Amino acid sequence: MKTLLVAEYREGKLLGTSSELINFAAQLGAESAMFLVGSEGALPGYSGKLYLADVEQAGEFNPSLHKQMLLEVVEKEQPQMVVLPHSSYGWDLAPRIAMALKTAQISEVVEVKDGNLVVPSCNSKLRRQVKATTAVTVVTLQGGAFTPAEDPSGTPEVIKVEVAAGGDIEFLGYEEAAETGVDLSKAEVIVSAGRGIGKPENLALIENLAKALKGEYGASRPVIDAEWAEHSRQVGTTGQTVSPKLYVACGISGAIQHLAGMKKSEFVLAINTDKDAPIGEIADVLVVADLKQLLPVLTEKLNAL
Amino acid sequence: MKILICIKQVPDMESKFKANAAGNWYEETDLAWRMNEYDEFAVEQAVQLKEQVGEADLTVLCIGSDRVKETMKKALAMGCDRGVHIADDESYLKDSYAIASLIAGFAKDKGFDLIFTGMQSQDRGSAQVGVLIAEMLGIPSLTTLVEFSYTDGTVNAKRELEGGTRAKVSCSTPALVTCQLGLNTPRYPTLPNIMKAKKKELISTPVAELSPAASLLETLQMAPPEKKGGGLVLEGDPADLADQLIQILKEKTTALA
Incomplete structure (x- = not known):
C-alpha cells in the first residue's frame, strides 16, 4: 500500500501534525510520499519524497489551488490513500480531493483495527468501523490519535511543484485570538x-x-x-x-x-x-x-x- | 435572493447510545430528537441575511423519515419560507457522498445564491457534506465560519482555526458556507411564528424518485469505545463522596499539599 501524506503549514510554520501522518503510515506498514504547501526553510523530519509547493506563491489558504496541485501529485504517485490531519486545513481540503478523485472519504480516524479504520460517532460515545467501496480513499486523522513516541527524523528528498495562479476564494490574513486575561x-x-x-x-x-x-x-x-x-x-x-x-x-x-x-x-x-x-x-x-x-x-x- | 439551508435531525447528544441489531448504526428508539446544533447556526444566519437584504426566499431541506418534519417545522418557525423533505427511512445508511449527491441533485438548476449548512453533523461528524455539495455544483465553499457578512454578491467571513486564530476569507456568490458553533445566537421560535410555520409549504418527495447515488463507504461495525479501565468510579451520598475525594486528592495529587 502507498499513502500520500498532506502536511500543513500556517503562519510561517510547519505544523506538528506531519509526524502523526508519518506515524499513521508506519502503523499501516505503508509506503509514503508527502505533499506540502510550505517553505524550504521549514521542512519536516521525514525520509521520503516531499512534493513541495512554494507557499509564497500558493498562499497558506487557497483550497481550490492546493487541490489542483495535490491532484497532480496524486497522478504521479498513484497512492491508494491520501491522508490529511482532521484540522481546519484538512477537513476543508479533504472532501475537495475525494470529490475530484470520486473516492470515499473517511473522516477523523482514531484507530486502525483489524486493518479497518475506526471513526467516532455521537460525541465519541460510539465508534464506527468503516470500509470504503472505492480502491482509493481519502482519510483525515483525529489530532493526537497517532502521535508518535518520538518525532520522526530524516531529510526529505524535495521535489518542487509548479504553482499556477488561481483559486475561487480570497484569503485576507489572520486575526489572532484576543489576548487572554487568564493563562x-x-x-x-x-x-x-x-x-x-x-x-x-x-x-x-x-x-x-x-x-x-x-x-x-x-x-x-x-x-x-x-x-x-x-x-x-x-x-x-x-x-x-x-x-x-x-x-x-x-x-x-x-x-x-x-x-x-x-x-x-x-x-x-x-x-x-x-x-x-x-x-x-x-x-x-x-x-x-x-x-x-x-x-x-x-x-x-x-x-x- | 434564493437561499438553501440544509439541516439534519440528530439525537440529543446527552442520550445514551447503543448499536442497532444490524450493528451498522445506533439504535434509534428511545431517543429525543432535535436539530443538529451546527445547523441551528446555519438557519439563524440565513434568516438574518433575509432580514438584511429584505427580498429573499429561504428553502430548508432535510433528508430522513417523517420524524424529521418536526425539526423542519422549527426551521420554518425560525423564519425559513418553505420546506423540502426528502423522505428516506434509511438515510442513516447513506454516507456523506450519497447525501451530498441528493442535495446537489435538488439544488442544481434552482439558482440558489447561497447555501448554508452546518460544519458537521453531531452524530456522523464527517464534516464532508457541505463541501461535497459545493464541489458537485462547482461553486466556492467557505467552511467552519464564526463570522459571516454579505454585501452585493460578496461573502466576507472568518474561519475558525486551531488555538482560536481566525482566517479572514472572501468569495463571490453563488457559494456555500458551513457554520461553526458560535457563529451567531440562534433564535427561539415565538408562538406566533410557530403557528405561522404550520401554514408554510412543506413538500415531501420519496427518495426513490430522485435516483440516489450509491454510498462509497459502508459501516462494518458500530460499538461503544472499549473501556480502557483504570479509572475509579464512585457513587453515593454527596458528603461521603466529598470525604472520599479529599482522601484521594491527598494520596494521589499534590493539590492539597
Whole structure:
C-alpha cells in the first residue's frame, strides 16, 4: 500500500501534525510520499519524497489551488490513500480531493483495527468501523490519535511543484485570538465547567471549588458559546491547552475537542451524572453525581481543612 | 435572493447510545430528537441575511423519515419560507457522498445564491457534506465560519482555526458556507411564528424518485469505545463522596499539599 501524506503549514510554520501522518503510515506498514504547501526553510523530519509547493506563491489558504496541485501529485504517485490531519486545513481540503478523485472519504480516524479504520460517532460515545467501496480513499486523522513516541527524523528528498495562479476564494490574513486575561496553561489546578452545569448561575459552584483548591476555573466550548464565561477560560482545541497537576471536569461529557486540550493533565477528576460519558475514558476518578449537590459539600469540606 | 439551508435531525447528544441489531448504526428508539446544533447556526444566519437584504426566499431541506418534519417545522418557525423533505427511512445508511449527491441533485438548476449548512453533523461528524455539495455544483465553499457578512454578491467571513486564530476569507456568490458553533445566537421560535410555520409549504418527495447515488463507504461495525479501565468510579451520598475525594486528592495529587 502507498499513502500520500498532506502536511500543513500556517503562519510561517510547519505544523506538528506531519509526524502523526508519518506515524499513521508506519502503523499501516505503508509506503509514503508527502505533499506540502510550505517553505524550504521549514521542512519536516521525514525520509521520503516531499512534493513541495512554494507557499509564497500558493498562499497558506487557497483550497481550490492546493487541490489542483495535490491532484497532480496524486497522478504521479498513484497512492491508494491520501491522508490529511482532521484540522481546519484538512477537513476543508479533504472532501475537495475525494470529490475530484470520486473516492470515499473517511473522516477523523482514531484507530486502525483489524486493518479497518475506526471513526467516532455521537460525541465519541460510539465508534464506527468503516470500509470504503472505492480502491482509493481519502482519510483525515483525529489530532493526537497517532502521535508518535518520538518525532520522526530524516531529510526529505524535495521535489518542487509548479504553482499556477488561481483559486475561487480570497484569503485576507489572520486575526489572532484576543489576548487572554487568564493563562490557564500555567495553572496547577483547574476546575472546569461543562454544559452539565445547566445554567449560568451554577458557574459560581465551579469558581468556589477552584478557589478552595487554589486553582483557576475553566470551561468547555458550550459554556463559552452560551457566554456564561469569557473565551480566555476555554479549554480545548480552539481554546487553551492545559496540563495541570489536577483537572476537575464538572458536567463535561468529554467531546474530543475538549479532551485534546486537557488530556495531558496529571490527574483527572470527572463529576458527571452519566457514568458512560466519554470523559470517563481518561478520568482517574469518575464521580457519578449531581454537581449541584456534590460541589457545595466538597468545597465546604476543603475550606475547613 | 434564493437561499438553501440544509439541516439534519440528530439525537440529543446527552442520550445514551447503543448499536442497532444490524450493528451498522445506533439504535434509534428511545431517543429525543432535535436539530443538529451546527445547523441551528446555519438557519439563524440565513434568516438574518433575509432580514438584511429584505427580498429573499429561504428553502430548508432535510433528508430522513417523517420524524424529521418536526425539526423542519422549527426551521420554518425560525423564519425559513418553505420546506423540502426528502423522505428516506434509511438515510442513516447513506454516507456523506450519497447525501451530498441528493442535495446537489435538488439544488442544481434552482439558482440558489447561497447555501448554508452546518460544519458537521453531531452524530456522523464527517464534516464532508457541505463541501461535497459545493464541489458537485462547482461553486466556492467557505467552511467552519464564526463570522459571516454579505454585501452585493460578496461573502466576507472568518474561519475558525486551531488555538482560536481566525482566517479572514472572501468569495463571490453563488457559494456555500458551513457554520461553526458560535457563529451567531440562534433564535427561539415565538408562538406566533410557530403557528405561522404550520401554514408554510412543506413538500415531501420519496427518495426513490430522485435516483440516489450509491454510498462509497459502508459501516462494518458500530460499538461503544472499549473501556480502557483504570479509572475509579464512585457513587453515593454527596458528603461521603466529598470525604472520599479529599482522601484521594491527598494520596494521589499534590493539590492539597
